[in-house]
Amino acid sequence: MTRSRALPWLLMLAFAACYSAPERAPADDAPSPLPARVWRLSNHELAGVARALAPDVAVTLPSEPNVDGYDNQDEALVVTGPKLDALVELADAVAPALARGFVCAASEPRERCISVFAERLALRLYGRWLSTDERSRFALLDVSTQAAASAPFDGPRVVANAMFPSPHTLYRTELGPEVAPPSPDAVDPSTSLVRLEPHELASAISFLFTGARPTAELLAAAERGELDGSRGRERAARDLLATADGRREVERLVRAWLGVADLSELYKLPEAHPAFSMALRDDMDRELSRFIDATIHGGDGTLRALFATPRAFPTAILGAVYGADLLAPPDAAAGTPTDPTFRRGIVSLAGFLAVHATADATNPVDRGLVVRARMLCDDFAAPPIAAQMLTVDPLDAAKTTREKFEVHGKDPACAGCHAAIDAAGFGLEGYDSIGRRREREHGRPVDTSGELIGTDVAGPFRGAGELGQKLAESNDVRRCFARQVYRFASGRREARSADVRDLAEGLAAGRATDALVRYVARDSFVWRRPQP
Structure with a gap:
């Protein structure tokens, strides 16, 4: 050049x-x-x-x-x-x-x-x-x-x-x-x-x-x-x-918010998941797109629909992952109703659960962190060096994943943050690392009890069905989404409390996209502050 x-x-x-x-x-x-x-x-x-x-x-x-x-x-x-x-x-x-x-x-x-x-x-x-x-x-x-x-x-x-x-x-x-x-x-x-x-x-x-x-x-x-x-x-x-472009940009916002922006590099070890393939990965990706489009642009278009709709959009291949949780034959175009006990909202989709897992095992910390940091906008400091030294043995077949990660609660260097993070992630242990429901791991029963701590919907839950319902009812989630809209729209991480409050008011009873519309309709949208 x-x-x-x-x-x-x-x-x-x-x-x-x-x-x-x-x-x-x-x-x-x-x-x-x-x-x-x-x-x-x-x-x-x-x-x-x-x-x-x-x-x-x-x-x-x-x-x-x-x-x-x-x-x-x-x-x-x-x-x-x-x-x-x-x-x-x-x-x-x-x-x-x-x-x-x-x-x-x-x-x-x-x-x-x-x-x-x-x-x-x-x-x-x-x-x-x-x-x-x-x-x-x-x-x-x-x-x-x-x-x-x-x-x-x-x-x-x-x-x-x-x-x-x-x-x-x-x-x-x-x-x-x-x-x-x-x-x-x-x-x-x-x-x-x-x-x-x-x-x-x-x-x-x-x-x-x-x-x-x-x-x-x-x-x-x-x-x-x-x-x-x-x-x-x-x-x-x-x-x-x-427009099609408008729907795509809203999907980009939701995917970025929930940490599922790109599934192109999603990989699972063949020995752990022989059923996983690029075709299955692509079906997971397309399902996320269809679900977001159907819940945000169809129906009432609220955040409640995003988190509480008992519906999936599986192909025949992906349908095998959902199994008996589907209440009708797989239909990737129109969608298939799901058992709301186990499958409700985007947190129950196989693609979401597979992204927030490792190549061969679940990851309650990653799943808990996406709930707490992304959906509820909790801020967590970087873990101290002592906590980073703490390891989990993935080959220990004598313990379930939950039992391995419970060591966080016993170590003072970890317990402060992990009490809230792990409690949320443990509630999704009933789904393996490709999002398939399970009741046992290494021959041992899986404990699927979880808890949301310190939120407006605080309390215990079991599985994605109950978690989705809690998130759907949460004003904290709506305020967090308002913060995400500000970040996406402004290109700035730090949002003023007044901006978040103003955008959240538009979400109280309206569509999720109303926050984006409200952002550009405000008087402050057309003005800029000169910098020294």
Whole structure:
């Protein structure tokens, strides 16, 4: 790669550093605007931009760390050397597809033709119209290319190649011009704020609900001022939620929240689970998608439905895992009712249980942690060194998994956190590491008694059926989901208590997606705080 092509990136990175420094959000009495920033697109968003323009081009980007399961947290999204190289390579692959078939009419001035090409491409890559200066620069780039071109499409290809890896493609801005707020009712009048530009507002809504740049229609609506008011933003949000992209983004939120974002690397040891296969893994993955779609977008769409619906979507292969827990023949399309005693809600699905287990055994700590840390938003400090030294012998066939892990409760270095974590995980010991129900392990009876400690639904439970019912009735779970919506939507981990409280109020009797709609409808959504 020619390093001169990286110079604009270096300038943009320095620029970004001034606006995206992580900060701990203070506790406020009312929802507060986010800081002004430039926000790098995640791998998912970059892939969406590329595929929207060139569906047949393979997108391979270096993996990036998730923050609490989310891939769009702004402080984690940096540009490394390998990332920049991969983007330039992707541009080289995408550019020919973008320029293919582009022909300027003989009667049309070449400069105007190239400007139209660049303008249309900018809408998909930058999420905005080009400035006059930008149009002129791309037209000049075409002129210089034509002097040495071997084919008439070389100019558009070079223009596309220059536009795709641009910082304007890689980042979205939330800077806006600095203006005074319109009224003290919307935000704190003593604070200097910036209002998002129309194209920034359209991008903020579009990326949240589709994972992609805004359409020309949404951008035009923003420019007409139709997104300035809360009702206009709410209408746009609900329209996008009804699309396939909108449903997919909601699924991504739920999967990230519950730690089941990716099953592609799920593996089980053949000697422990000879029935496990890639086909079974893929069926588990598809079932999770169907269940989330059916409960969140179908019926009443509440969190209660997500955690309490006694239904699965198994193929014949996956149906063998559920066995007698299915009350009808497997039906992956319409779904199959399940015995609510053992199978109720997403925590009872084989895919969820298999992910939160090891390759050959259950893992009550992992299962308990996903309940406590993800579903209830408990914060646990990293275990002390003494606790990390504590090991469990997986080959000890004289004890059940529960008996092995009960050592946590006997060690003072572990007991503080593990009292709550393990108690939740032990209640799911009636399901093996591929989610199949079991009553015995190593010939010994499995104790499936669990407990939720210190929550609004505190008390004992047995199995996923009773756990799902408790989670469905929990206001703590609703508040936790509101916190997750904030993290997903804002790209920031630390949420103000007022933001969480405001989003949770929208969940009290409504659909889970109402929290997302409420997020964009709030006055604070259109404002940003300049950073020093």
